[in-house]
Amino acid sequence: MTGVQAIIATLGYVLSADGREVLMIRRDTRPDDMHFGYYNGLGGKLEPDEDVVSGLRREVREEAGIECDAVDLSGTISWPGFGRAGENWFGFLFRVPSWSGTPLQGNDEGSLHWMPVADVLAGRLPMWESDRHFLPLVFAASPSVFHGVMPFSNGRALSWSVS
Template structure:
């Protein structure tokens, strides 16, 4: 395989490198400890589609006054447990938050949110679309009310500012996954960079 040919080269750590010397010696890729390591909270975020694919089940976060998401609409999901893989986390979160079982789901992408948490914590989410499910969805849970919303009206809802940048990628026809980084500072999105593969 031609495109793997570079892998036969030795790295600077081994003492010889005819390629990539400046890249491998850059501070961002060095082995020196940084001031603050990136140790994100790993989570899943899922969007359950109606059987006809025209609506999505959203949670209106209106139940807890101290909720960082209060008043906003979100997809479903949450933190990954230590003994779970990403798929197990997503199916568990959908079961807990919506009362349904996932029969078919597809990962659409990943998003890194440095500084997003209430105390400035970093988050990394695996984003899924649930295209088939069984059971009867709940109408509410401890975080708020569950509502079916037209996919083409999602951006009209009260959302996090950054959600308006990635939600179109979740529901578009492009088969490639998206991988984005969206830093937050003081509760506001700072920037958005995304690539697809």
């Protein structure tokens, strides 16, 4: 019997000091990007020598030019079939309530924007449709760590379950 083999990734939501805005990347540099035109948190694939928090800190440093001072685990999501070629992904999602530095305007994947959390939660930004399932858990007023499973097929979420 074999277990799930997956690409391990981080996804971080950097918050403004008052918690009302979140720094997001708009994937707008490569038209062949499967995320093209979508807003997303910051993050990416874990390197072999990293723990998930170190990986998140590195990704935020590379993508936004800032340092994460505090990192709170929001939850985990297993995304079987999410990858372009059907790869399984497993993500560790974080809130970053405290950071230092001056955010970049963008990077080689897209432009960076401070977006109102209310707009993110209301679906007023172009994003993965499936993000609406877990973002209320990430941005909850009294968050608790969640663990979800969201199978994908042909670029669309098939279902969502959380515990």
